[in-house]
Amino acid sequence: xxxxxxxxxxxxxxxxxxxxxxxxxxxRAAARGHPERAAVFADAxxxxxxxxxxxxxxxxxxxxxxxxxxxxxxxxxxPNGADFVVAYLGCLKAGAIVVPVNLLLNPRxxxxxxxxxxxxxxxxxxxxxxTAASALADAPDLSLRIGIGFDDDVPxxxxxxxxxxxxxxxxxxxxxxxxxxxxxxxxxxxxxxKGAVLTHGNLAANxxxxxxxxxxKPGVDRxxxxxPMFHAFAGTVGVLMPLLAGAAIVPVPRFDPQAITQAIxxxxxTIFLGVPxxxxxxxRLGDDRLAAWKSVRLAISGGAAMPVALLEAFExxxxxxxxxxxxxxxxxxxxxxxxxDGPRKLGSIGPPxxxxxxxxxxxxxxxxxxxxxxxxxxxxxxxxxxxxNLPEETAQAFFDDWFRTGDLGWRDADGYFYLVDRIKDxxxxxxxxxxxxIIEEVLIRHPSVAEVAVVGxxxxxxxxxxxxxxxxxxxxxxxxxxxxxxxxxxxxxxEIPRRFEVLDALPKNxxxxxxxxxxxxxxxxxxxxx
Numbered sequence: 001x002x003x004x005x006x007x008x009x010x011x012x013x014x015x016x017x018x019x020x021x022x023x024x025x026x027x028r029a030a031a032r033g034h035p036e037r038a039a040v041f042a043d044a045x046x047x048x049x050x051x052x053x054x055x056x057x058x059x060x061x062x063x064x065x066x067x068x069x070x071x072x073x074x075x076x077x078x079p080n081g082a083d084f085v086v087a088y089l090g091c092l093k094a095g096a097i098v099v100p101v102n103l104l105l106n107p108r109x110x111x112x113x114x115x116x117x118x119x120x121x122x123x124x125x126x127x128x129x130x131t132a133a134s135a136l137a138d139a140p141d142l143s144l145r146i147g148i149g150f151d152d153d154v155p156x157x158x159x160x161x162x163x164x165x166x167x168x169x170x171x172x173x174x175x176x177x178x179x180x181x182x183x184x185x186x187x188x189x190x191x192x193x194k195g196a197v198l199t200h201g202n203l204a205a206n207x208x209x210x211x212x213x214x215x216x217k218p219g220v221d222r223x224x225x226x227x228p229m230f231h232a233f234a235g236t237v238g239v240l241m242p243l244l245a246g247a248a249i250v251p252v253p254r255f256d257p258q259a260i261t262q263a264i265x266x267x268x269x270t271i272f273l274g275v276p277x278x279x280x281x282x283x284r285l286g287d288d289r290l291a292a293w294k295s296v297r298l299a300i301s302g303g304a305a306m307p308v309a310l311l312e313a314f315e316x317x318x319x320x321x322x323x324x325x326x327x328x329x330x331x332x333x334x335x336x337x338x339x340x341d342g343p344r345k346l347g348s349i350g351p352p353x354x355x356x357x358x359x360x361x362x363x364x365x366x367x368x369x370x371x372x373x374x375x376x377x378x379x380x381x382x383x384x385x386x387x388x389n390l391p392e393e394t395a396q397a398f399f400d401d402w403f404r405t406g407d408l409g410w411r412d413a414d415g416y417f418y419l420v421d422r423i424k425d426x427x428x429x430x431x432x433x434x435x436x437x438i439i440e441e442v443l444i445r446h447p448s449v450a451e452v453a454v455v456g457x458x459x460x461x462x463x464x465x466x467x468x469x470x471x472x473x474x475x476x477x478x479x480x481x482x483x484x485x486x487x488x489x490x491x492x493x494x495e496i497p498r499r500f501e502v503l504d505a506l507p508k509n510x511x512x513x514x515x516x517x518x519x520x521x522x523x524x525x526x527x528x529x530x
Contacts, residue, residue, distance in 0.1 A: 020208055022175040022200035024093050026244045028053065030218075037219050038248045041267040042082040049246075052089065055165045059090025062164030064171045066144055068121055070095025073183065075114060075122040075142075076230070077101040077132055080251040083148045083161060084229050085239060087123045092200075093170045096120075097180045099195075100230035104510045107131055109193070111138035113185050117195055117388060124157060126150045177201025183388050184232050184329050195388030196330045204244065206236050206332030206382035209354040211245040214271070214298060214323075215340055218246030224269035224296075226252040226260055226278070228510045232333040233302050238273050255512065257285050265292035272296050272320070275303040277512040279314045279322070280451060284474065296320050298340060302327070304513045305419055305437050307444040308346045325349055326419060328405050330397070331356075332382030335405075336417050348416040356380040360411050365399035368410075373420060376409045377402040408435075425516060427456035427464045432494050434466050439497060442490045443468060446483060448476045451506050453514045454497060468497035469519050471506060478502050 020026070031039075035050035047055075068074060074096040078084045091098045099117050101110055114122070114135065121144035124132045133156055136142060146164070147157030181203055183195040210216075225238035229251070242249050250267045252260055255278060263269065274282075279301065299322045301311070306324045315321060325337025326349040335358060338350035352358045359367045360374040368374040383403045386394035397404055408426060409419045420435050427434040436454035443452040450473040456464040472478045480500040487496045507518035 020201070020204045021177055022179065023181060023204055023240065023244070024089075024175055024200075026204055026208075027089065030244060030246045034219060034246055037246065038222075039243060040082045040085055041222065041248060041250045041263075044082065047082055047085075052086065052243075054167055055086055056089035056093055057170040058166045058168045059086060059161070059164045060093035060170035061168035062159075062166075063090065063094040063096065063121065066121070066159070068094055068096055068144070070171075070173055071097065071180070072120040073097045073099050073117045075099040075101050075117075075119045077103070077110075077128055078123055078125040078148055078230075079103060079127065079253045080225060080229050080234075081253055082251065083125070084251070085243075085249065086165065087146075087148070087161060088229075088239065089243075090164065092181060093173075095171065095173045095175060095179070097183055097197075099183045099185075100235065102185070102230055102510055103128065103228060107134035108138065110135035113193065113195075114139040114142055116193075117183050120144065121146065123148055123161065124150075129154075129156055132156065175200060177204065180385065182235075184235075186329055194390055194393060196384045197386055197388050198332065198382075198384050202332050202382045202384060203236060203240055205355055205380070206334055207240040207244050209356070209382070210237055210334050210337070211241050211247075213337055213339065213353045214300075216241065216245045216247050216271075221245075221247040221271055222250050222267055222269045223247060223271045223273065224250040224252060224260065224264060224267075225273060226255060227273050227275065227303075227512075231511050232329040233511065234273060236332060237300065237302075237334060255281070257282050258289075261285060261289050261292045264296060268295040270295055270297050272299040274299060274301055275512045276301060276306045276310055277304075277451065277508060277514065279306075280310055283310075283313060283317060290318060293318050293320060298323060300325060300337070302334070302337075303511050305440075307441055309441070309445045311346060323350070325353075326407075326417075327378075328403075328407075330384040330403055331378050331380065331405070332384075334382075335378050335380070338416075343414075345412075345414075345416050348412075348418050350417070351415045352380075352417075356382070358411075358417060359402070360409060360417075361399060361402070361404075365402070370411050370413050373408060373410050375423060376405045376407040376417065376419070378405060379403070425455070427454075427466050429456075429459075429462050429464050429466065429494055431463070434464075434495055436466065439466060439468065439487070439491060439495055442487060443470065443483065446486050448473055448478050449483070450474070451514070453506055453516055453519055455516050455519050457499075457520075459498075465498040466495065467499045467501065469501045469503055469506060471503055 031049040031053040039049045040047040074091045126149035145157045147160045182198045185193040227234035323338045327333040327335035336349045338344040357379045439454045459465045507515040
């Protein structure tokens with residue numbers, strides 16, 4: 001499919017692209033090598049690798065005793081914490097396929113996931129009991145309900161995690177890299193949510209490649225995880241990567257700058273995972289809190305494009321370098337990241353990590369030359385097996401064996417990739433392509449703007465027009481006329497938003513990523529579109 005003049009797909013050098021094995025064998029190897037090393041820092045006593053190995057054996061044994069067979073699906077509805085890690089590993093040791101549940105979903109959406117995946121059992125945290133009860137009313141066949149943090153006599157659950165965390169041998173299973181480990185449901189921005197099926201080999205390959213790329217130091221590095229563990233980014237980079245690499249996890253259950261800073265100070269976290277909106281919130285910390293961040297050597301940003309102005313402001317204030325990277329759920333998820341030892345290119349997601357090949361393709365799947373805009377496509381041992389029970393959607397997601405990310409981007413001569421926008425977010429005004437990210441990069445540099453999202457709105461004569469949704473920086477007010485004048489200075493006439501909408505807050509998902517589809521829906525409602 002590659003055109004003769006096109007450059008080859010970029011691949012990271014010096015790594016065996018084959019699947020490295022199953023997650024449990026790799027975790028057990030880490031536990032055997034350093035049994036008393038810290039694995040999870042929590043409010044309770046620190047979990048060592050040995051203690052975590054023993055406890056999760058008990059969970060696996062308990063699930064098997066209650067009839068959960070290898071290959072059956074077990075949902076995990078729990079906030080960040082040691083309990084999430086214990087339940088997650090226990091399910092994998094039982095040979096089950098974990099179905100993490102997004103904590104922001106409503107009961108109807110949760111019930112859909114449970115039914116669609118054919119979930120056999122569910123772990124439920126007490127803090128989520130009301131929503132869980134409503135969801136389970138629409139999933140009556142799910143009878144094995146395991147409580148986390150409940151009182152002993154609660155009708156909603158039949159047993160408790162603490163009952164399973166008892167010394168007992170895990171089932172003897174011959175797990176391999178091809179066995180399914182995880183079903184992660186996409187957000188459903190283009191229709192019904194789809195369950196991306198990731199195997200042990202997919203996740204292991206991605207976690208180990210990220211550890212190698214970041215230079216993770218066993219027994220030294222401690223990864224602070226405030227991004228939700230049910231999400232692909234935190235699940236792989238924040239949970240599996242440290243455990244397989246012999247490093248530690250510092251879980252924080254909520255997006256609270258003070259709680260994050262306190263956890264960093266208390267546990268001396270060295271690696272921080274965030275999304276752009278979280279870094280923007282952290283900039284509001286007082287100067288007296290910055291010293292607590294001195295242990296952090298690296299910050300990673302993913303999940304959405306990082307505005308260069310925000311990256312520079314954070315680094316100047318905190319003295320911590322941010323490495324921007326990216327990757328979709330279906331790819332494990334990490335595909336590329338700026339290397340810690342450089343060169344680092346602002347505005348780029350970096351080159352592919354070890355074992356990953358990437359290229360830019362046109363609508364027919366032909367590889368485009370450097371500098372040309374097209375769809376980012378990925379081939380790696382971390383790419384999903386497919387979408388759960390959706391063979392047609394799976395086939396449509398690939399050019400042969402190259403996964404189509406849906407991201408519009410380009411590659412430079414050094415093999416670094418740049419994301420312009422999601423293809424579906426492209427605005428076509430009077431036949432001219434308008435890229436929302438370019439407009440957003442300009443608006444975020446205006447001192448009165450805290451956050452911005454640009455979407456396309458249908459227009460009778462222009463086809464589409466760009467509309468900017470903005471929030472004000474603390475203590476400031478937004479003058480839309482001044483913003484328009486600012487755009488005239490820095491943008492082409494076709495890129496200037498035709499309308500500015502000032503909001504108190506932009507809609508976000510559980511990771512803090514701005515939900516442009518909600519802004520489109522809001523605009524449709526205002527225009528009377530059904």
